[in-house]
Every structure is written in C-alpha cells, then in structure tokens.
Amino acid sequence: MIIFRYHFFIVFMANILLLSSCSLVAISPYDSSADKAITKLHKQTAEFFAESATATDEPGCGYSHHLSFYQNSKVSMSSLLVRARAMADNNLTVSQLELLSSSYANLAQLHQLGCFSPAQVNELWTSFDASFSAILKLELAKRYGR
Amino acid sequence: MNKIKDDLGSLLLAEFLVQAFPGDLSSNHKASAATLRLAEELDAINAMVSAGELSEEQAVIHRQLRLNAFKMKLLAIEGVDDIALERTLDGMGKVIRRFYGI
Numbered sequence: 121m122i123i124f125r126y127h128f129f130i131v132f133m134a135n136i137l138l139l140s141s142c143s144l145v146a147i148s149p150y151d152s153s154a155d156k157a158i159t160k161l162h163k164q165t166a167e168f169f170a171e172s173a174t175a176t177d178e179p180g181c182g183y184s185h186h187l188s189f190y191q192n193s194k195v196s197m198s199s200l201l202v203r204a205r206a207m208a209d210n211n212l213t214v215s216q217l218e219l220l221s222s223s224y225a226n227l228a229q230l231h232q233l234g235c236f237s238p239a240q241v242n243e244l245w246t247s248f249d250a251s252f253s254a255i256l257k258l259e260l261a262k263r264y265g266r
Numbered sequence: 267m268n269k270i271k272d273d274l275g276s277l278l279l280a281e282f283l284v285q286a287f288p289g290d291l292s293s294n295h296k297a298s299a300a301t302l303r304l305a306e307e308l309d310a311i312n313a314m315v316s317a318g319e320l321s322e323e324q325a326v327i328h329r330q331l332r333l334n335a336f337k338m339k340l341l342a343i344e345g346v347d348d349i350a351l352e353r354t355l356d357g358m359g360k361v362i363r364r365f366y367g368i
Contacts, residue, residue, distance in 0.1 A: 147348050212345040219334045219341075226334070230327045239319050240328075243311070247331045254338035258345040265349040 148210035150263035154203060158259065161196045162252040164189070169245040172236050181235035183228070190228050197221040216255045223251060293347045297340060304336045 175181045204214045314320045
C-alpha cells in the first residue's frame with residue numbers, strides 16, 4: 121500500500137535519476153587500440169630510461185643520440201590524441217594524453233640541458249610510470265567497471 | 267522477481283564494498299593521498315637541489331613532470347568515479363523498470 125501511496129514520487133525520482141545519469145555521466149567506451157598503443161608507448165619509454173640509466177657518458181647519453189625516441193614518442197602521442205579526440209565523451213582521456221604529451225616535451229627540454237644522472241633517471245621513470253598508470257587505470261575502468 | 271532481487275543484491279554489494287573499504291574506494295581519500303604523495307615528491311626534488319644533484323632549471327622541469335602526473339591521477343579518479351556512478355544509476359534504473367514492468 122505504501123508503494124502505491126508513493127507511486128508518483130518513485131516514478132518522479134526514477135525519471136530524475138535516469139535523466140541525471142544521461143547528462144552527468146558521459147564516458148566514452150573502452151578503446152582496445154588506445155590501450156595497446158599506450159602500453160606500447162610505456163614499454164618504449166621504460167626501455168629509454170633503462171638505457172639512460174646505464175649510459176651516463178657522452179655522446180651515448182646526449183639528447184642527439186636519443187632523437188629517434190623523441191620523434192617516435194611525438195608521433196605516437198599525436199596519433200593517440202587524434203584518436204582520443206575523435207571519440208565522443210572522451211574529455212578526461214584527452215586531457216590526460218595532452219598532459220602526457222606535455223611531459224614528453226618537458227623530458228626533451230630537460231635532456232637538452234644535459235645528460236641524466238642515475239638519480240634523475242630514477243625520478244623521471246617514477247614520474248612517467250605514475251602518468252601511464254593513471255591513463256591505463258581510466259582506460260581499464262572503462263572496460264571492467266561496466 | 268528474481269531479476270529484481272539480483273539487481274538489488276548487486277546494489278547492496280556495491281554499497282557494502284563502499285562502506286567496508288572506505289580507504290580504498292573513497293575518491294576523496296584517494297585524492298588527498300595523491301596530494302600528500304605529491305608534496306613528498308616535491309620535497310625529494312628540493313632535497314636533490316640542495317644536494318647539488320639538480321640545478322634550479324632542471325628542478326623546475328622535474329616539478330612540472332610531477333604536477334602533470336598528479337593531474338593525470340586526479341583525472342583518473344574522476345573518470346573511475348563517473349563510471350561507478352553510471353553503473354549504480356544503471357542498476358537503480360533496472361530495478362525500478364523491472365519493478366514497474368516498464
């Protein structure tokens with residue numbers, strides 16, 4: 121009987137909830153290609169840091185010696201951003217990728233100042249790992265959170 | 267009726283998880299933990315500058331990289347929260363629709 125008494129209220133609340141779920145929650149679906157591309161880029165970056173940790177003498181440690189890494193990462197970031205921007209309701213991932221792209225630019229800028237010391241490599245590696253973890257966390261939540 | 271019970275069961279389970287593991291699932295807690303970690307990381311960079319391992323110019327870029335990683339973490343927390351909310355609302359909608367046979 122109570123249910124019938126509050127029938128209109130329940131229907132009203134249900135409508136509000138359904139409408140709010142449409143307007144407030146808008147997250148793009150899981151993109152397996154992006155997931156693979158991000159994982160690949162992470163592997164390339166980890167390889168770069170592993171190499172940088174061992175090569176501390178000129179010219180092997182210099183920026184010019186690693187130019188191909190910076191070019192490849194720039195190309196990968198560009199294609200990831202284009203794909204992410206093409207998907208609807210993907211603002212959070214786009215913002216994350218823009219920040220990662222900016223991090224690669226910062227990394228190149230830092231490398232142009234001189235070779236990385238082992239302590240610096242450690243610091244940079246941790247920072248990039250945290251960035252990739254955050255991006256993959258959101259991408260995997262799209263897959264398994266639904 | 268069984269379907270309604272199943273949906274209600276999953277909603278109750280989700281609520282139970284939130285109540286049982288507030289430290290793990292609460293986004294506020296996660297954000298404040300990330301902020302605390304950022305403060306520690308910035309302190310570590312300052313210590314490297316003091317020890318002469320980094321110049322001030324290098325330290326500025328290291329700080330920027332840490333800030334970028336921190337912002338990405340916050341965005342991930344926001345996205346995971348949105349997905350959880352979407353799932354909860356979807357579950358509630360299903361329960362209500364089945365109850366009224368819509």
